[in-house]
Amino acid sequence: MSVQVVSVQRAGWRDYYELTKPRVVMLMILTSVIGMLLAVPGMVPLDTLLLGNIGIALCAGSAATVNHLVDRHIDIKMARTTNRPIARGRVEPHKAVLFSLVLGVTGMGILLAFINALTAWLTLFSLLGYAVVYTMFLKRATPQNIVIGGLAGAAPPLLGWTAVTGDLHGHGLLLALIIFAWTPPHFWALAVHRRDDYAKAEIPMLPITHGVQYTKVHILLYTFILFAVSLLPFATAMLGWLYLLGAVVLGLGFVYWAIEMLRDRNPAAGMETFKYSIVYLMALFCIMLLDHYLIALPTSGA
Ligand code: HEM
Numbered sequence: 001m002s003v004q005v006v007s008v009q010r011a012g013w014r015d016y017y018e019l020t021k022p023r024v025v026m027l028m029i030l031t032s033v034i035g036m037l038l039a040v041p042g043m044v045p046l047d048t049l050l051l052g053n054i055g056i057a058l059c060a061g062s063a064a065t066v067n068h069l070v071d072r073h074i075d076i077k078m079a080r081t082t083n084r085p086i087a088r089g090r091v092e093p094h095k096a097v098l099f100s101l102v103l104g105v106t107g108m109g110i111l112l113a114f115i116n117a118l119t120a121w122l123t124l125f126s127l128l129g130y131a132v133v134y135t136m137f138l139k140r141a142t143p144q145n146i147v148i149g150g151l152a153g154a155a156p157p158l159l160g161w162t163a164v165t166g167d168l169h170g171h172g173l174l175l176a177l178i179i180f181a182w183t184p185p186h187f188w189a190l191a192v193h194r195r196d197d198y199a200k201a202e203i204p205m206l207p208i209t210h211g212v213q214y215t216k217v218h219i220l221l222y223t224f225i226l227f228a229v230s231l232l233p234f235a236t237a238m239l240g241w242l243y244l245l246g247a248v249v250l251g252l253g254f255v256y257w258a259i260e261m262l263r264d265r266n267p268a269a270g271m272e273t274f275k276y277s278i279v280y281l282m283a284l285f286c287i288m289l290l291d292h293y294l295i296a297l298p299t300s301g302a
């Protein structure tokens, strides 16, 4: 007698956790925490710091869950995403909808009840910008998808800023502008490396529609734009010399990797550029904070 073993894949908490794109959201929350801390001279009230970031993180996780849901048929075709929880059937679509709703409604509720309406509505715009505008439309429509869609991902430091001050300020917008300029080299470096995936899934990413060399030139161009934009916090006297030094050193590192990609002599350059982009953003925001507390504060208080 033969015994047939049927393996039933059941969703665990790890699958739900993965739906929220936790590592991406963690970096976003780092930028929103720093956006909050840069917005005022002293310390931010602890309840604003905690509840504001929990609200923003829940909304970002809600948007990421919708992305997994809507993209399940393309995720299954791509090697990088083929094991995702909804694509693989471990999480059923209706449960993902419920999960996303719970996260989004809780996040919005926290922001409306404990932070302020401006931050809540801007967060909702970002949520819809990523979950609906980027995922449902732009991603499948144009190679400029990630440039325009990058607006949603760039919002967290501005959301942090408005959570503390209750109004829009040029400096908060500047922080978002840095992430906006950072997104194309961040993503296209990975897209060059993973272009076969995107071709298989028929997603019009730049390396597929315009070729690898064209994409590499645009990575370098956006890296120069990012370099220039990253100097604006110093140029506008928002931050001081320590930040300027950090932004220049980190920016030169990015330019180095973008040129390495263009020179085409190192097959790992695409992935290295992508990894560097993450270190870059993390380090740039940490240096902003150091500058704010070590340099800018004593002089502005003098
Ligand atoms: C439209 C905008 C963006 C696009 C298209 C994009 C695209 C991607 C993709 C395709 C990955 C690979 C994920 C994987 O390995 O499965 C990734 C990873 C990552 N992204 Fe982005 N990204 C965007 C914006 C952002 C923003 C705004 C942040 C943070 C501020 C961010 C932070 C990260 C981090 C930390 C990772 C590494 C995740 C990991 O190790 O699993 N991204 N991004």
Ligand SMILES: CC(C)=CCC/C(C)=C/CC/C(C)=C/COP(=O)(O)OP(=O)(O)O
Residues within 6 Å of the ligand: 021, 024, 025, 028, 056, 059, 060, 061, 063, 064, 067, 071, 081, 123, 124, 126, 127, 130, 139, 152, 153, 155, 156
């Ligand atoms: C409220 C708020 C701040 C919202 C922001 C939401 C958010 C998590 C944005 C992340 C951007 C991102 C990882 C895009 C990649 O999507 P993709 O579908 O191109 O990549 P994939 O193939 O890895 O899914």
